[in-house]
Amino acid sequence: MKGIQKIGLFDSGLGGLTVLQALEQRLPGVPKIYYGDTLHLPYGDKSDAAIISYSTKIVSFLASEGCDLIVVACNSASAAAGKVLEAEFPGLVFINVIDPVVAALASGPHEKVGLLGTRATVRSGAYPTKLAALNPSVELCALATPLLVPLIEDGFLGTGIETQVLKHYLDDKVLDGVQALVPGCTHYPLLEQAAAALLEGVDWIDAPALVAEAVAVECGSSSADAEVETTFYLSDKTPSFMELATKTFGIKAQWNTKVLD
Ligand code: DGL
DSSP states (O other), X not given: OOSOOOEEEEESSSTHHHHHHHHHHHOTTSOEEEEEOGGGOOSTTSOHHHHHHHHHHHHHHHHHTTOOEEEEOOHHHHHHHHHHHXXXXXXXXXXXXXXXXXXXXHTSSOSEEEEEEOHHHHHXXXXXXXXXXXXXXXXXXXXXXXXXXXXXXXXXXXXXXXXXXXXXXXXXXXXXXXXXXXXXXXXXXXXXXXHHHHOSSOEXXXXXXXXXXXXXXXXXXXXXXXXXXXXXXXXXXXXXXXXXHHHHHOOOSOEEEOOOO
């Protein structure tokens, strides 16, 4: 490793666990801390100022716990707070969840790509702006899909209701003719199965794998031999969240409560 001791990841809730899962596969030997800011969920409907304030406190906490590489495992926070965090914490290495995906799209085979995201992510224009800077010939059409996060956090995965809501969004004219779809919110990779049933001939971008690869490149090694434990924190620990984390991700570890003021 290039001296990376511990990786800190954060999201508003469950979503960042899709990135953690990919990271645990890619870099099982690096210690990790996950922080879910359930007290402030959803981030996607908050102002940039609020998202920046939450993110700054979380990064401060993760740094105080010894994390030297931070994965902003939330598109809304990456879009709203990414640059501020990098300026505020020059001693830390940051990987956001937007840049690795944009880099893959810029060099990929698709000419027209759809993006599903939160209101904050779509409002920021981060994906189209960054993509245009790398490869202006790839067209990106973004659609805000705010109902999807509450559906996932409320345990509607696998009920069929998530498929109906997803279908409603995928029928939007904005997405006509896209050849690939980006789950531009870290909760959305959990909708891959539902999306596969609705999308024909449209590639689903594996965003968590792309982010994990970018982290691995930064760490400068493949994986260490031994698997180390991940520590979990929530700003608000509810039985329903922990039940869902166990059901969806098989997480059996203890969740600690840490409110950040
Ligand atoms: N999972 C997050 C994202 O990638 C945040 C979702 C939310 O809290 O609205 O944007």
